[in-house]
Amino acid sequence: MKKIIALVLTVFIISCQSNKEKDEPVEEHNHSDVKTEVGASKSPQTSTMETIGGAHIHIDYSSPRVRNRIIFGGLLAYDEVWQAGAHMATWVETSKDLTISGQVLSKGKYGFFIIPSQGEWTVIFNKNWNQHGKDDYNESEDVVRFKVAPEFSDEIKEELEYKIQKTDNSKGIFSLEWEKVKISFPFVVNETNN
Template identity: 65%
Template sequence: MSRYIYLGIVLFGLLFTNCKEKKTEPLPEQPKETTAPEPPKKVLSPHTSAMAMIGDAHIHIDYSSPGVRGRIIFGGLVGYDIIWQAGAHMATWIETNKDLVINGEVLPKGKYGFFTIPSKEDWTIMINKNWNQHGKDDYDANDDVIRFKVTPSISDKITEHLEYKVNKLSETEGTISLAWEKITISFPFKINQ
């Protein structure tokens, strides 16, 4: 038995000595966790504008341009016979530094909300005193300065993003157009002399 005790003491001594003499090396540095910055989210309805000089009149249209993205737009996303802010988010607005004549009526120089009521046949265009509103939340027909109808043209070609254009026809005349999905509407205007 004393032999086993002796052997136990020797083993314990060896272990104790090995543990004391064993050098511990520092752990290798762990790579720091890095996260790549997230790419900026793609804006689905980018804010944009259309403008032109017609003679000395500056016409400016400001809007957010939603995409079709495989959806049915008119009669789907944008319901028929319902007021639409003619863009996304904030109401589309139009500004002119000269009086314009649209559909035989004078639009005094200034800034206006631009609204439509799409339908299968004719669209109603409304140019409204209240230009600074979210969507059509505060639309009031009593604030319409000019209201008239246009007939849309339908194309087989899809315009992916809503697009406005101000086209110069002469030094005193132009057109304003809106195109999205397969629909284009357009109306003429004159500079009020």
């Protein structure tokens, strides 16, 4: 008898839920929103962070895709400033002073720019971190500028990717990889920071 009552109750509950679902309005999908999301995902906003020697280091950037294009020397002309990502300029923030290529990058937030070339590339940290692309880039606002030799690969790295790798208690390496190119440079967290 208990089994029959339980079965009747189960059928009644399922029937009520089914009717409730029929009475609820059907949510319509706006396909134009989906297109916007797909378009935006071509260069999604992303970031990478690491803590080294007590310094919190953060890189924020839009990550474009290769999509069967020639990037360096094609889409991005050689010997011209590039915002090192898509859309807004890439920015780097550090909570302590860093020494990079013999120069001090004081704690703070900076625009990160690169000048690719067929030889050495120029890496730039600039005071103006909040700008669209390179629209407001001004060389007089550069605080650290140095050259690096790019590394080349036969394999294509589809999406732009930054990494911060800890190599010691107070040392690390910044790297950027996209298309068939990788650049990297070491840094040291200054011990004299508070």
